[in-house]
Amino acid sequence: MTNIIDELKWRGAINQVTDEEGLNKLINEKSVGLYCGTDPTGDSLHIGHLIPFMMLKRFQMAGHRAHIIIGGGTGSIGDPSGRNSERVLQTMETVHHNEEALTKQMKKLFGADNITIVNNYDWLSKIDLLAFLRDYGKLFNLNTMLNKEVVASRLEAGISYTEFTYQILQSVDFHHLWQEHDVQLQIGGADQWGNITAGIDLIHKMEGSDAQAYGLTIPLMLKADGTKFGKTAGGAVWLDPKKTTPYEFYQFWLNQDDRDVVRYLKYFTFLSHEDIEDLAEKVKTQPEKREAQRKLAEEVTEFVHSKEAVEQAKRISAALFSGDVKTLTADDIEQGFKNMPAVECASEPANIIEWLVGTGIEKSKRQAREDVNNGAIRINGDRITDVDFEIDPSAKFDGRYVIARRGKKKYFLAHVK
Known part of the structure; x- marks a missing residue:
């Protein structure tokens, strides 16, 4: 079995580990149960x-043996991590909707082998107030809780008792999985260190100091320019x-900085090792070819979506680069032109000059005639030079779209009404 800790170190993916020697020994002895959790604060994960x-x-x-907690219980109260203010509590209807959406995403990413997906609402909702205070509250020292970075950072602005107790609930999760699913390791982001160590302390207090429980966190991901990874202008x-x-997902990875791309290849x-080192060398010697970025975009898009999605993204990219949009499908258009200037047009055939002015692509008939005569107008990939040309909006792309291009790069997507 692969020494996974060494692998993660090579990839620069370990921030902190509790008792690394003990964890390494355990991993070398047997298949380890581990988990990572996410709260259903939204109906989709993002790349962060x-x-x-x-x-x-x-x-x-x-x-x-991987386990995922979809935090239907913890998600209903809010994690204070990474925020300077209280979360807005969601309705339970919204929480349940998000649970279903995230569970579907996880099943797609992890498949069916060596994976268990659970919802902490199933056990947290069964703990009454007195049992919570008696069985768990007594085991948490207030001073220790206040010193946890995730809480200490909120004390000046203020934190509710609800969010303050989050670390207890996350600790209960770890103990539940330890007891019911033979889970010994919790992994999470760097901001989860306090919650993870609180869970380990709880297990040791309830099960004995020799109980095997470990934590591992991932470094905070920043781009080379110091800004937060995963955010775009949109x-x-x-x-x-x-x-x-x-297509947008593929483009995000394709446009990564040379200074970041090798690190992302290791992470995502x-x-x-050999393939990544080969690509790293090409970043140094042939950066203009952007082979590392292309490989990154292909690999992550296939993992999150599918191989077909990769091929579609490449097809759209090539068509936009060359201007040859005739081979694209209506679905390709919907993805690739999502952020292009959009106009509307009627479904009936219309003269090119009338159509350009009617959609607002051209400001005047005089300008429209000049651009057509000069060959500056393309409709659905074809150059139009005849001012009497008639556009038939139903002719291409399932009658849903007309693509107009003015000049070399100015695209417009006309939605057929």
Whole structure:
């Protein structure tokens, strides 16, 4: 079995470990149970959330028993981590909807082998107030809780008792999985260190100091320019294809900085050491070819979406680069032109000049005629030079779209009404 700790170290994916020697010994002896959790605060993960789950996937691929907690219980009260203010409490209806969406995403990413997905609402909801205070509250020292970074950072602005108790609930999760699923290791982001160590302390207090329980955190991911990874001008990069299309997802990875791409290859792909080192060398010697970025985009898009999504993204990219959009499908258009200037047009055929002015692509008939005569107008990939040309909106792309291009790069997507 692969020494997964050494593998994670090579990939720069370990921030802190509790009792590394003990964890290494355990991993070398048997298949380890481990878990990572996420709260259903939304109906999709974004790529920032993906980082610890990529590490969980590596453990799974190395033969270990991966567990995922969808935090229906903890998600209903709110994790104080990484925030300067209280979370807005969601309705239980919203929480349950998000649980279902995240569970579906996890099943797609992890498949069926060596994976167990559970919901902490199933056990946390059964603990009454007196049992919570008697069985768990007595085991947590208030001073220790206040000193946890995730709480200490909130004391000045203020923190509710609800969010203050989050670390107890997460600790209960670890103990439950330890007891019911033979889970010995919890992994999470760097901001989860306090919650993870609180869970280990709880297990030792309840089960004895020799109980095997460990924690591992992932470094905070920053880009080379110091800004937060995973954010774009348009916001988060989501795993849900309805929120971030596979084409946009592919483009995000394709556009990574040379200074970041090798680190991302180590974090987000399952390529071998040799393959990554070869790509790293090409970044140094042939950066203009951007082979590392292309490989990164292909690997992560295939993992999150599918091989077909990769091929579609490449097809859209090639068509936009060359201007040859005739081979694209309506679905390709929907993805690739999502952020292009959009106009509307009627479904009936219309003269090219009338159509350009009617959609607002051209400001005047005079300008429209000039551009057509000069060959500056393309409709659905074809150059139009005849001012009497008639556009038939139903002719291409299932009658849903007309693509107009003015000049070399100015695209417009006309939605057929």
